[in-house]
Amino acid sequence: MNIIKNRKIYYTISLGIIIIGLIMWIINGLNYGIDFTGGTSIQIKIGQVISVDEAREIVDNYDKEASILHIGTNKDEIMIRSKKDFTSQEINEIVDKFQEKYNIKDKEFQSEKFGPFMGKEIRRKALLSSLIAVVAMLIYISWRFELKFAIAAIIALMHDVLITFSIYAIFKIPVNSAFIAAILTILGYSINDTIVIFDRIREEMKLNPRTNAEDIVNISIKKSLTRTINTSLTTLVAVVLLYIIGVEDVKILALPLIFGIISGTYSSLFIASPLWYEMKN
Amino acid sequence: MNMKKTLLFILIIAIVSFAGYTAINGIEIKGKKITKIQDSIDLGLDLAGGVYVVLEAQTDLQGEELQKAMEQSKMIINQRVDGLGVSEPNIAIEGNKRIRIELAGVEEPQEAIEMIGKTAQLQFIDSKGNEVISGKNIKSSETVFYRTDFGEKPVVSLEFDKEGALAFKEATERAMKEPNDVDKIIYIVLDDEIISAPIVRNVISDGKAMIEGEFELEEANRLATLIRAGALPVDMVELQTSVIGPTLGLEALERSIKAGGIATLIIFLFMLIYYRIPGLVADIGLAIYILIVLYAMKFLGVKLTLPGIAGLILSIGMAVDANVLIFERIKEELRNGKSIRASIDHGFKRALTSVLDSNITTLIAGIVLYYFGIGPIKGFGVTLILGIIASMITSVFITKHLLKLTVDMTNTKNTKLYGA
Numbered sequence: 001m002n003i004i005k006n007r008k009i010y011y012t013i014s015l016g017i018i019i020i021g022l023i024m025w026i027i028n029g030l031n032y033g034i035d036f037t038g039g040t041s042i043q044i045k046i047g048q049v050i051s052v053d054e055a056r057e058i059v060d061n062y063d064k065e066a067s068i069l070h071i072g073t074n075k076d077e078i079m080i081r082s083k084k085d086f087t088s089q090e091i092n093e094i095v096d097k098f099q100e101k102y103n104i105k106d107k108e109f110q111s112e113k114f115g116p117f118m119g120k121e122i123r124r125k126a127l128l129s130s131l132i133a134v135v136a137m138l139i140y141i142s143w144r145f146e147l148k149f150a151i152a153a154i155i156a157l158m159h160d161v162l163i164t165f166s167i168y169a170i171f172k173i174p175v176n177s178a179f180i181a182a183i184l185t186i187l188g189y190s191i192n193d194t195i196v197i198f199d200r201i202r203e204e205m206k207l208n209p210r211t212n213a214e215d216i217v218n219i220s221i222k223k224s225l226t227r228t229i230n231t232s233l234t235t236l237v238a239v240v241l242l243y244i245i246g247v248e249d250v251k252i253l254a255l256p257l258i259f260g261i262i263s264g265t266y267s268s269l270f271i272a273s274p275l276w277y278e279m280k281n
Numbered sequence: 282m283n284m285k286k287t288l289l290f291i292l293i294i295a296i297v298s299f300a301g302y303t304a305i306n307g308i309e310i311k312g313k314k315i316t317k318i319q320d321s322i323d324l325g326l327d328l329a330g331g332v333y334v335v336l337e338a339q340t341d342l343q344g345e346e347l348q349k350a351m352e353q354s355k356m357i358i359n360q361r362v363d364g365l366g367v368s369e370p371n372i373a374i375e376g377n378k379r380i381r382i383e384l385a386g387v388e389e390p391q392e393a394i395e396m397i398g399k400t401a402q403l404q405f406i407d408s409k410g411n412e413v414i415s416g417k418n419i420k421s422s423e424t425v426f427y428r429t430d431f432g433e434k435p436v437v438s439l440e441f442d443k444e445g446a447l448a449f450k451e452a453t454e455r456a457m458k459e460p461n462d463v464d465k466i467i468y469i470v471l472d473d474e475i476i477s478a479p480i481v482r483n484v485i486s487d488g489k490a491m492i493e494g495e496f497e498l499e500e501a502n503r504l505a506t507l508i509r510a511g512a513l514p515v516d517m518v519e520l521q522t523s524v525i526g527p528t529l530g531l532e533a534l535e536r537s538i539k540a541g542g543i544a545t546l547i548i549f550l551f552m553l554i555y556y557r558i559p560g561l562v563a564d565i566g567l568a569i570y571i572l573i574v575l576y577a578m579k580f581l582g583v584k585l586t587l588p589g590i591a592g593l594i595l596s597i598g599m600a601v602d603a604n605v606l607i608f609e610r611i612k613e614e615l616r617n618g619k620s621i622r623a624s625i626d627h628g629f630k631r632a633l634t635s636v637l638d639s640n641i642t643t644l645i646a647g648i649v650l651y652y653f654g655i656g657p658i659k660g661f662g663v664t665l666i667l668g669i670i671a672s673m674i675t676s677v678f679i680t681k682h683l684l685k686l687t688v689d690m691t692n693t694k695n696t697k698l699y700g701a
Contacts, residue, residue: 035521045529088522092391108526115337115520129653133646140645144638181588181661184654185595188646188665192599192639196606199635227602227609234551234605235598238544242594245540247533249327253591 004214010270021166033176038116039083045108126180148279156272160190163263178253186260193268232265286690325586328534330527331385336517338378350514364506390524402512408464413452418445422508424501435501437492446488456481537590563604566680573671589660596668603676607632
């Protein structure tokens with residue numbers, strides 16, 4: 001396995017995904033969730049499967065543009081999302097109408113409402129905290145390793161974030177505040193993965209000071225490969241199960257994590273170390 | 282076989298299993314009860330069900346004045362919430378001009394939200410449009426039953442302070458002098474909405490008044506509470522509200538636990554099959570790790586939220602990492618022909634720097650998330666931090682000693698048992 005020799009192929013694959021993502025992003029924009037755009041979401045347990053048209057009869061009185069989705073394991077719950085800011089009274093009316101029409105005994109619903117400025121603020125805070133985290137990690141890695149490692153690790157991180165964003169842009173998956181929590185976790189996970197390989201490179205350099213950088217990187221990756229695969233697999237098992245079994249709110253958190261972990265593993269192996277090699281020469 | 286060491290190893294497994302059983306099912310010995318961990322960790326609103334509102338003050342006030350207005354608003358909202366009979370409400374000022382209100386187990390969530398955010402500016406206005414009395418002059422307000430020809434109905438009875446009583450007396454005197462009934466009306470207005478328009482029939486000098494209307498008892502109670510608590514000094518708008526039904530929250534919790542359980546089981550089996558004896562040791566370590574994290578959450582009073590659960594399950598996956606790192610190193614040493622004992626020592630030593638460096642970098646991310654994050658991001662940060670610390674403790678200390686114990690126990694030279 002010669003990762004350094006084939007590094008251009010790996011860069012191309014990543015750049016390809018990111019460029020497609022960016023183009024889709026520019027053309028379509030990101031599909032922001034209501035916690036970013038402002039709006040209302042109502043989730044009602046109906047207890048039977050009803051058609052979207054039936055639900056529309058009630059919802060159209062409030063917002064004709066609202067999206068209606070079936071959720072829950074038995075598809076007996078519906079989720080109404082509107083970009084409009086419903087008053088508490090309107091939410092109550094909608095829920096009451098469903099309750100009446102379908103004879104629902106227990107008033108079982110969930111609603112969320114976000115003012116238009118909330119999303120902006122969440123985005124700003126998330127960006128700010130990621131920047132602070134990145135700077136702090138940069139300092140730590142430079143101190144423990146050297147600046148070149150730190151820069152390579154941070155570029156690999158940005159790669160993972162960009163890949164995750166691209167996949168969201170390409171498949172038009174809604175971006176909301178859970179997505180931000182996930183992106184932040186990906187930061188943590190991916191850096192963890194990269195550092196383990198860098199640690200190996202650092203060690204191999206000490207043990208074989210005369211070996212050239214290309215061989216050092218290849219040997220280090222090869223030696224830590226089993227670990228990289230095993231760790232990624234166990235973490236993926238946990239996250240994929242969360243996605244399959246979890247409720248709607250957990251799914252939207254688990255999905256970006258799945259992409260992030262795959263991308264994080266890929267970037268540790270095929271992006272971070274070659275980048276370090278690039279800078280070393 | 283070394284009997285003493287074997288017994289010790291079995292004892293450790295027994296203790297961990299017992300602790301695990303206690304955590305999952307709870308236990309009762311001689312009247313002393315340890316509840317199961319699931320019931321003793323506080324649940325966040327997204328799991329327990331409830332209402333969550335963020336209000337923002339619409340004001341140009343700055344500095345100390347703003348702070349004072351916010352403190353006052355918080356107190357008033359507190360009183361309103363008391364009137365709703367909610368146990369353990371959580372009301373906090375956030376940033377400069379925001380108030381976050383979390384109420385668990387409210388029966389009529391939408392009504393509660395409406396009531397909390399109302400400015401509740403009460404005014405008595407005469408037929409000429411002059412404000413006679415405002416909410417400030419009200420000493421007490423409560424719901425009473427008023428007997429009418431059609432039976433009893435709930436009304437809100439008010440009592441004015443001295444100044445208010447005098448003003449009300451004068452206003453009723455003026456109203457009595459008007460010839461037409463229309464001009465004898467004193468409008469009772471709440472936030473620019475007329476809630477009652479009684480016609481004055483006689484001069485009222487005892488400082489008492491009554492708000493009549495087509496109220497249900499609950500509505501009357503709410504109105505009385507609103508008036509009693511007084512008006513908010515600034516207008517508030519709802520920035521964000523969520524209402525979570527209690528069974529939907531429960532479903533989320535149960536399914537997350539299920540996902541976590543299955544994931545843990547798969548990881549346990551994987552470790553056991555792939556790494557054999559070290560795998561068994563890692564599984565014991567993982568069980569201890571999960572117990573440490575759960576009990577740490579309990580004692581630190583960390584509320585378990587959905588993102589928190591996700592963070593927790595993710596951290597189990599990552600906790601395996603430290604073990605995998607160490608075991609791979611041990612395998613390498615074994616392949617280089619070292620003895621099992623020497624391989625374990627060397628493996629741990631050489632894996633230590635990467636375990637520390639990788640975990641500390643992730644820890645930095647977790648701490649930043651906790652400090653600068655809001656809402657769900659914070660919850661995620663807490664579990665991530667707890668997870669990383671617990672994972673370092675178990676993998677670096679506990680797993681190491683257990684692994685050495687297994688070597689002392691069997692005195693085996695069979696490196697295959699250690700994954701070589």
